[in-house]
Amino acid sequence: MIEFKNVSKTFAGQQKNKHVKAVENVSLNVADGEIYGVMGYSGAGKSTLIRMINGLEKPSSGQVIVNGESVADLSKPDLLKLRRKIGMIFQSYNLLVTANVFQNIVLPLTLEGIDKTEATQRAEKYLKIVDLWEKRDSFPAQLSGGQRQRVAVARALAHEPKILLSDEATSALDPETTESILSLLLKINQELGITIFLITHEMEVIQRICDRVAVLDQGVIVEEGNVVDVFTKPQQEITKRFAGVSDTLGVPRDILAPYQETKQLVSLQFVGDSANNPLLSQLQEKFKITPDILAGSMGYMKREPYGRLLVYLKTDDRSQYEAALQYIRDQNVHVEEVEV
Numbered sequence: 001m002i003e004f005k006n007v008s009k010t011f012a013g014q015q016k017n018k019h020v021k022a023v024e025n026v027s028l029n030v031a032d033g034e035i036y037g038v039m040g041y042s043g044a045g046k047s048t049l050i051r052m053i054n055g056l057e058k059p060s061s062g063q064v065i066v067n068g069e070s071v072a073d074l075s076k077p078d079l080l081k082l083r084r085k086i087g088m089i090f091q092s093y094n095l096l097v098t099a100n101v102f103q104n105i106v107l108p109l110t111l112e113g114i115d116k117t118e119a120t121q122r123a124e125k126y127l128k129i130v131d132l133w134e135k136r137d138s139f140p141a142q143l144s145g146g147q148r149q150r151v152a153v154a155r156a157l158a159h160e161p162k163i164l165l166s167d168e169a170t171s172a173l174d175p176e177t178t179e180s181i182l183s184l185l186l187k188i189n190q191e192l193g194i195t196i197f198l199i200t201h202e203m204e205v206i207q208r209i210c211d212r213v214a215v216l217d218q219g220v221i222v223e224e225g226n227v228v229d230v231f232t233k234p235q236q237e238i239t240k241r242f243a244g245v246s247d248t249l250g251v252p253r254d255i256l257a258p259y260q261e262t263k264q265l266v267s268l269q270f271v272g273d274s275a276n277n278p279l280l281s282q283l284q285e286k287f288k289i290t291p292d293i294l295a296g297s298m299g300y301m302k303r304e305p306y307g308r309l310l311v312y313l314k315t316d317d318r319s320q321y322e323a324a325l326q327y328i329r330d331q332n333v334h335v336e337e338v339e340v
């Protein structure tokens with residue numbers, strides 16, 4: 001549905017002959033119905049990348065192909081048609097402040113030439129989907145950040161797009177509101193079949209809703225794949241930083257130092273069914289190991305339960321320890337020894 005073929009984008013810099021390579025030789029494929037996330041720190045090139053999908057930026061080389069058509073080669077009218085099939089939401093919502101919620105949806109539709117009855121019906125339908133029908137007469141200033149983003153989502157959906165682009169849509173929201181917007185995006189993807197392409201610097205966003213992820217560093221994709229694989233077995237340093245795998249789940253290193261002597265401090269990651277296994281009590285039973293839990297977290301990776309634990313595997317018998325590690329791996333739990 002969306003394909004980047006060896007795409008690079010270079011901007012002229014402020015000084016003569018100083019060019020900025022915002023995106024470099026990016027190739028990726030987003031399938032119909034997928035939620036695809038691009039993650040990277042500020043300045044990595046995420047905005048440039050997403051803006052090439054709806055032709056707001058043109059590649060310096062390579063091609064961005066949407067629905068089989070090269071975006072940069074489209075005529076003006078065809079580009080406009082394509083943009084109608086692509087909705088976009090932003091961190092800053094971009095609502096009309098002088099219009100109420102209902103008008104915020106209806107006005108852009110009528111400007112596009114859709115008749116008033118149809119526009120009104122769509123506004124009602126999509127405001128109900130985002131659960132804001134009761135707020136239809138309110139103005140943006142009277143809404144919370146999460147509600148404003150819901151209006152923006154309804155406005156995008158009212159154009160009945162096949163693709164929704166999300167540019168840091170939850171970055172300005174608190175964790176609870178972020179969760180409600182992310183579950184809305186999941187619902188839209190599943191119930192309306194809309195393909196979602198999002199950019200973010202928040203790992204939680206990727207983990208919660210994306211099927212696949214690309215990690216962008218200085219314009220280059222350094223790692224790409226299924227979200228569970230990328231986060232449980234990150235290859236690149238930057239991905240590890242995002243995933244916090246080599247991390248100690250926030251436990252200060254001086255607290256961990258005494259555990260480090262025996263080198264039996266491990267981090268465990270459980271996904272899906274393995275999250276429900278009583279693994280630690282099995283270690284005790286089978287290997288006479290006393291696990292000391294130093295930190296832990298539990299959440300979801302998309303719909304799968306996902307847990308992490310930082311555990312000290314207490315035993316004087318090194319061979320039992322090694323056997324326990326193997327046993328943990330056999331239970332499909334990802335285990336890594338932690339260096340403090």
Ligand SMILES: Nc1ncnc2c1ncn2[C@@H]1O[C@H](COP(=O)(O)OP(=O)(O)OP(=O)(O)O)[C@@H](O)[C@H]1O
Pocket residue numbers: 011012013020021022040041042043044045046047048049
């Ligand atoms: N129009 C432009 N002219 C010159 N340089 C630009 C332009 N747009 C982006 N850049 C540069 O390209 C690089 C990538 O910027 P981009 O905005 O795509 O990154 P980003 O990952 O979206 O960052 P952020 O999360 O901070 O928005 C940066 O070095 C930026 O300064």
